[in-house]
Amino acid sequence: MDHPRWPRFTGCMAQTTKTQQPHGTRQTDDLILVLAATGKTGRRVLDRLQAAGVNVRAASRNSTVQFDWNNRATWSAALNGVSTVYVALPLTPVPVEDFVDQALAAGVRRFVALSGRGADIWENHGQEMVDLERAVRGSGVDWSIVRASNFAQNFDEDVFRESIMAGELALPVGGMSEPFVDVEDVVDVAVTMLTQDVWVGSTVEVTGPESLRWEDAVAEIARASGRKIQFIDVSPEEFAIRLRAQGLPDADAKALDAMFTEIRRGRLTEPTKGVQEVLGREARAFADYAATAAAAGAWAEQPS
Ligand SMILES: NC(=O)c1ccc[n+]([C@@H]2O[C@H](COP(=O)([O-])OP(=O)(O)OC[C@H]3O[C@@H](n4cnc5c(N)ncnc54)[C@H](OP(=O)(O)O)[C@@H]3O)[C@@H](O)[C@H]2O)c1
Structure with missing residues (x-):
């Protein structure tokens, strides 16, 4: 496989931008570093790769191999001997370009990056993901980007769970609908990009199969x-008041406000075919996510 010197991204006119590469799976002695290995996508990426017998190293602040974006002293041990990196970022700004440079110097030859749907048209949101995309595209080695719409699992593993458990979720979505994507699909796409060559130089936008009104998702x-x-x-004003009352730090409140402003623009409501194109099957429906999560006790009361 050649290692392109130039970014191959040609825009996102279609939801999937793909550069034709020879088909193939990767060598079995590759070592894949999974960042954010305790997070929603990272821990699933790790499980899938381990189950497939791939050599993996899990890293984050709370993993056995400690990796902290804000402590460069932790980077080299995480990168030692690694050929491929799965990169999912925290929501705070991190020095992603410096990390990519250090990874290249350590011998990394492929990046698979998690970004957000519409990263090329956002106006005031997700700068860290935009920076990540730019850094991996300009790296001169293999890269793939999976851009995801809002995760279904935000309702049970993340930011919306507490409100769901309290019986009321209040968000400034301006009547827009959202094609929530199941994290299991995001991860299947990322693992395909990590282990096969065909998606090198591709930016794929993944969503669920249908766009749902937020109230219908909650129902x-x-x-x-x-x-x-x-x-x-x-x-948005009422939302800001509620966030302040919950004691959310200003930076987090600003980030959420920027995300919902983008949602209210209504440019990201239509589902894409990204999951189908990469995996050759339909994306999982929100109703299936909700049924599976409920059966696993996602919204059960914890015993006190
Ligand atoms: N949620 C969505 O709907 C959605 C949609 C599209 C894109 N995204 C993007 O997905 C990314 C998040 O991925 P995710 O949902 O898989 O993760 P996540 O569940 O949000 O978990 C965050 C991960 O980052 C790690 N982390 C936090 N601070 C760190 C630091 N200073 N150094 C090293 N690791 C750190 C955490 O591990 P430790 O605490 O162990 O360090 C954890 O593994 C973000 O860029 C987000 O914008 C999210």
Whole structure:
């Protein structure tokens, strides 16, 4: 496989930008570094690769191999002997270009980066993901980018769970719908990019199979979990007041506001075929996510 000197991205007119490469799977002695290995995508990427017998190294601040974006002294041990890196970022700004440079010096020859859907048209949101995309495209080695819409698992593993459990989720979505993507699909796509050559130089936008109104997504969770949950479409001002009352740091409140401003622009509501194109099957439906998560006890009360 050649290692392109120039970024191959040609824009995102279609949801999938793909450069034709010879088919093939990677050598079995490759060592893949999985960053954010305790997170929603990283821990699943790790499980899939381990189950496939691939050599992997899990890294994050709380992994056995410690990696901290804000402590460069931790980077070299994580990168030692690694050929490929899965990169998912925290929500705070990190020195991603310096990391890519150090990874290249350590011998890394492929990056698979997790980004967000619409990263090429965002106006004021997700600068860290835009920087990550630019850094891997300009790296001169193999890269692939998976851009995901809002994760279904935000409702049970992340930011919306507490509100779901409290029975009321209030977000400033301006009546827009969202093609929530199941993290399992995001991870299947990322693992394909990590282990096969055909998606090198590709930016793939992945979503669920349908666009759902937020209140319908919440109603689906209510149905699956047997809980009473209300969704309220609040104004941005009301949302800011609520976040302040919850004691959310200003930087996090700003990041959320920027994300929902982007959602209210309504440019990212249509589903894409990204999952189908990479995996050759339909994306998982939100109702299936909700049923599976509920059956696994995602919204059950914890015993006190
Ligand atoms: N949620 C969505 O709907 C969505 C959609 C599209 C794209 N994304 C993007 O996905 C990325 C997050 O991926 P994710 O959801 O898989 O992760 P996640 O569940 O948000 O978990 C964050 C991960 O980052 C690690 N981390 C946090 N601070 C760190 C630091 N200073 N140094 C090293 N590691 C650190 C955490 O591990 P430790 O605490 O152990 O360090 C954890 O593994 C973000 O860039 C987000 O914008 C999210």
